[in-house]
Amino acid sequence: xxxxxxxxxxxxxxxxxxxxxxxxxxxxxxxxxxxxxxxxxxxxxxxxxxxxxxxxxxxxxxxxxxxxxxxxxxxxxxxxxxxxxxxxxxxxxxxxxxxxxxxxxxxxxxxxxxxxxxxxxxxxxxxxxxxxxxxxxxxxxxxxxxxxxxxxxxxxxxxxxxxxxxxxxxxxxxxxxxxxxxxxxxxxxxxxxxxxxxxxxxxxxxxxxxxxxxxxxxxxxxxxxxx
Numbered sequence: 001x002x003x004x005x006x007x008x009x010x011x012x013x014x015x016x017x018x019x020x021x022x023x024x025x026x027x028x029x030x031x032x033x034x035x036x037x038x039x040x041x042x043x044x045x046x047x048x049x050x051x052x053x054x055x056x057x058x059x060x061x062x063x064x065x066x067x068x069x070x071x072x073x074x075x076x077x078x079x080x081x082x083x084x085x086x087x088x089x090x091x092x093x094x095x096x097x098x099x100x101x102x103x104x105x106x107x108x109x110x111x112x113x114x115x116x117x118x119x120x121x122x123x124x125x126x127x128x129x130x131x132x133x134x135x136x137x138x139x140x141x142x143x144x145x146x147x148x149x150x151x152x153x154x155x156x157x158x159x160x161x162x163x164x165x166x167x168x169x170x171x172x173x174x175x176x177x178x179x180x181x182x183x184x185x186x187x188x189x190x191x192x193x194x195x196x197x198x199x200x201x202x203x204x205x206x207x208x209x210x211x212x213x214x215x216x217x218x219x220x221x222x223x224x225x226x227x
Contacts (some may be wrong), residue, residue, distance in 0.1 A: 012175055015190040015222040018208050021058030022218050026051065029212035029219060031073030031083065031113060032152060032200030035093065040202060040210050040219060043082060045070040050082060050091065053219065055204055064096040071151075072113035073200060074120060081120060083110045088120065088133075103138045105131055112153035112162060112200055123150040123162060130162060130184075144184035148177075152201030152212065156224060163198025163211065164189075174198050176209065176222070188225060196220055 023029060031043040039061065040053045048069050052062035072083030079099065080091045088110075090100035104110055105122060108131060112123035119141060120133045130150055132142040151163035151174075160181040165174050174197045178188040192198060192211070199214035207227040211220050 012172075012189040012191045014193055015176060015209075017193050018221040018223055019056075020218060020220040021053065023053070023058070024218075028199075029214065030069075030071040030199050032210055032212040032219070033073045033075045033080065033154075033202040034204045034210060035075050035080070036077065038205035040204065041073060041075070041080060041093075042200060042212055042219065043069040043071065043073045050080060050093075052093070055208075055210070055221065058219075062093075064091065064093070066091060066096075066098075071111045071125075071199065072122065073202075074113045074115040075202070076115040081113060081115060083113055083122075088113075100135075102133070102135055105133060105138070105140055111149075111151050114153040114155050114160075114201075116155040116160075121153050121155070121160070123153050125149050125151065125165075128167075130160075130179075144179065144181070146184070148175075151198045154201040154203055154209065156203045156207070156209070161201060161209065163201055165197065176201070176211070190222070190225070192222075 026044045029042045030045045040055050050064045068085035074081040088102040089098045108124045109126040111125035114121045122131045128146045130144040148164035153162045160179045174192045176190045197214045199212035202210045208221040
């Protein structure tokens with residue numbers, strides 16, 4: 001399916017920052033998600049772990065070792081899904097135990113990940129795609145094409161959002177995009193402030209979109225339009 005781009009002649013409005021946390025001790029922030037209590041989790045790929053952060057204070061609340069943890073983190077209502085170097089694993093956040101393993105889709109450069117209605121949506125960074133995955137069989141159910149590199153993914157009240165990074169053809173900086181999940185058409189786009197990259201996305205209980213800052217070692221919450 002083709003992802004039809006918005007008119008590039010008009011500059012996208014800038015996302016409004018709500019708060020940010022500097023996490024220099026980790027050096028890198030990859031996949032991002034929020035749990036049922038609104039706490040922010042991110043994958044620290046350099047250390048192979050999942051890190052839980054208090055969204056208001058930035059305090060580190062918990063750390064779970066997950067071997068090979070890299071980009072792509074999602075919450076399904078009770079467990080955390082994490083892309084690793086080898087597979088996609090479902091982790092019990094209370095114990096750190098891996099309770100399910102799903103094979104990564106073949107020929108996919110996995111970046112972001114989101115949970116929706118019993119399936120996982122995977123960002124395919126280099127191939128500029130979003131891929132819907134069946135968690136039982138690992139079968140690809142749907143593919144949406146993009147004209148930008150795809151980073152973090154999140155479903156918010158039935159809306160599909162993803163982080164986008166510029167390409168040689170579109171050197172317009174990082175942004176957040178809302179897509180029509182049927183056609184892949186871009187419905188809305190927000191430029192990230194200060195050129196903040198989007199390595200992962202998650203939404204908290206207040207509807208704020210949390211974005212990982214990749215190698216900047218930080219997290220930033222931006223206002224979701226209409227909230």
